[in-house]
Amino acid sequence: MTPETIKEAGLDLLKKLKADKRAVLLLCAAIALLLLIGLSELHASKEDKQEPQQTETVAEVQSDEARLCALLRHIRGAGRAEVMITYSEQAQTVFAAASNSETETDAVNTVRTKEKRDPVVLKSGDRQTGLVERTLLPKVQGIAVVCEGASDPTVRTQIVSAVSALFGLGINHISVAEMASQEEPS
Secondary structure (H helix, E strand, O other): OOHHHHHHHHHHHHHHHHHOHHHHHHHHHHHHHHHHHHHHHHHHHHHHHOOOOOOOOHHHHHHHHHHHHHHHOOOOOOOOEEEEEEEOOOOEEEEOEEEEEEEEEOOOOOEEEEEEEEEOEEEEOOEEEEOEEEEEOOOEEEEEEEEOOOOOHHHHHHHHHHHHHHHOOOHHHEEEEEOOOOOOOO
């Protein structure tokens, strides 16, 4: 292609875009999506350097999907929503430990401290269990949202923005798809 044909093709495209407002809207949405992806990648690379935030209780993880569904239903045009959240690893349990330190001084006045950590054990009858200090929950790996209004680019963008803000995920870890109508066979 010569520079003149490229210029003519570009001018022809601009004329068509001026005539069709939906095409302009679609082009703007595509540009906005590309910008969001670029910013998301930048944000994700910064996040990888930070320590992942941990949720406090297992109950919160179990209710995250239900809470997110309830929130997404309030986005204008979203309609019914189903959500699936995947995590990068298993939850980790941190057991409490009692610290005992001993200080020794040798003949040359060198002070040495030995620290000993023993697990705290709870006894109930013949059972013994470790005292759970906290449970570290895994980092969210990805979220899939299926909702009735996902075919609307504005609704889709609002859903991606909400999920990204709530979970600190880049948009490349968020999927939004349109829910099949109840008349459609599965």
